[in-house]
Amino acid sequence: MGAMDCLFRDMRDAVCVVTGANSGIGMATAEALSRQDARVLMVCRDRKRGESAAEAIAVQTGRTPELHIADFARLEDVRTVAASIAASVGRVDVLVNNAGLITPTRTITEDGNELTFQVNHLSHFLLTNLLLDKMRLSRDGRVVTVSSDAHFRAFTGINFDDLTFSKDYDGFTAYAHSKLANIMFCYELARRGEAAGITSNAVHPGLVGTNFGMNEGGVVRLFYRLARPFILSAEKGARTVVYCSAAAELGGISGGYFYKMRPKPSSPVSQDEGQWNRLWEESVRLTDMTA
Ligand SMILES: NC(=O)c1ccc[n+]([C@@H]2O[C@H](COP(=O)([O-])OP(=O)(O)OC[C@H]3O[C@@H](n4cnc5c(N)ncnc54)[C@H](OP(=O)(O)O)[C@@H]3O)[C@@H](O)[C@H]2O)c1
Numbered sequence: 001m002g003a004m005d006c007l008f009r010d011m012r013d014a015v016c017v018v019t020g021a022n023s024g025i026g027m028a029t030a031e032a033l034s035r036q037d038a039r040v041l042m043v044c045r046d047r048k049r050g051e052s053a054a055e056a057i058a059v060q061t062g063r064t065p066e067l068h069i070a071d072f073a074r075l076e077d078v079r080t081v082a083a084s085i086a087a088s089v090g091r092v093d094v095l096v097n098n099a100g101l102i103t104p105t106r107t108i109t110e111d112g113n114e115l116t117f118q119v120n121h122l123s124h125f126l127l128t129n130l131l132l133d134k135m136r137l138s139r140d141g142r143v144v145t146v147s148s149d150a151h152f153r154a155f156t157g158i159n160f161d162d163l164t165f166s167k168d169y170d171g172f173t174a175y176a177h178s179k180l181a182n183i184m185f186c187y188e189l190a191r192r193g194e195a196a197g198i199t200s201n202a203v204h205p206g207l208v209g210t211n212f213g214m215n216e217g218g219v220v221r222l223f224y225r226l227a228r229p230f231i232l233s234a235e236k237g238a239r240t241v242v243y244c245s246a247a248a249e250l251g252g253i254s255g256g257y258f259y260k261m262r263p264k265p266s267s268p269v270s271q272d273e274g275q276w277n278r279l280w281e282e283s284v285r286l287t288d289m290t291a
Pocket residue numbers: 019020021022023024025026044045046049070071072073098099100101119146147148149204205206207208209210211212213
């Protein structure tokens with residue numbers, strides 16, 4: 001048994017792609033997987049931040065992760081990075097959809113989507129779909145999507161009538177909605193990926209002390225300051241992500257929402273299968289996936 005109290009499958013040279021891997025939970029995940037001798041591909045938006053994280057991980061683990069650059073606010077970047085990953089690996093064993101943000105101001109990307117929805121959900125939807133062929137070549141391909149219990153706040157479901165939040169934008173609501181989209185995407189992928197032997201699970205990492213929300217100004221910063229006694233380290237926050245990626249006992253387990261290395265129920269509305277499928281179809285359209 002390891003420090004995490006579970007047995008890991010053999011991760012030697014397992015190809016693991018981690019988005020948002022230069023900071024916080026993503027970096028701790030990349031480090032933990034490198035420690036298990038996996039071949040880690042870090043997807044980061046900023047080359048310098050990516051390089052310094054890769055160097056730090058190499059010092060800690062003796063394995064240097066590979067760096068791929070993409071700004072998830074640009075769908076074209078996601079397509080380019082998916083192609084460069086696909087060209088450099090024979091298969092993908094683990095994809096950790098982790099990059100995420102919360103922002104107080106409503107921003108529309110050059111692709112015409114609301115920024116939070118695009119970075120947190122649409123870009124991961126696109127990246128995952130573009131890597132599925134490589135994941136099918138894995139014996140135990142796993143997609144792990146980092147969501148949040150914040151999704152409980154999006155209790156009315158996906159905002160299909162106004163996905164860009166043109167009315168009544170607030171950062172928390174848009175964030176909660178994007179995290180609900182993460183879970184519904186995870187469940188629909190579990191349903192669709194079954195035939196190909198690919199599993200899909202989502203994670204709530206807990207309240208974790210990272211850079212998350214720190215460019216936010218007042219409210220999020222104050223919240224984290226008040227919550228400090230309850231806040232987990234990035235390494236602890238990454239545990240359930242690493243568990244879903246590598247635990248031997250999770251082979252073939254799919255469509256779960258995990259916290260503290262255990263399944264837990266996600267919100268009632270997240271169980272609405274009609275919305276999973278509708279979100280999938282909308283996401284295909286918004287990412288122009290057939291183009
Ligand atoms: N911290 C918590 O308490 C908590 C709780 C529940 C869920 N989560 C989830 O955990 C995940 C990781 O967050 P974290 O807490 O580790 O925060 P973090 O330290 O801020 O890390 C977020 C990562 O996402 C990347 N990212 C942000 N915008 C991006 C973009 N446009 N393109 C590409 N990458 C982008 C960041 O890159 P840069 O360094 O370049 O900004 C960074 O690598 C998020 O999905 C978040 O929703 C966190």
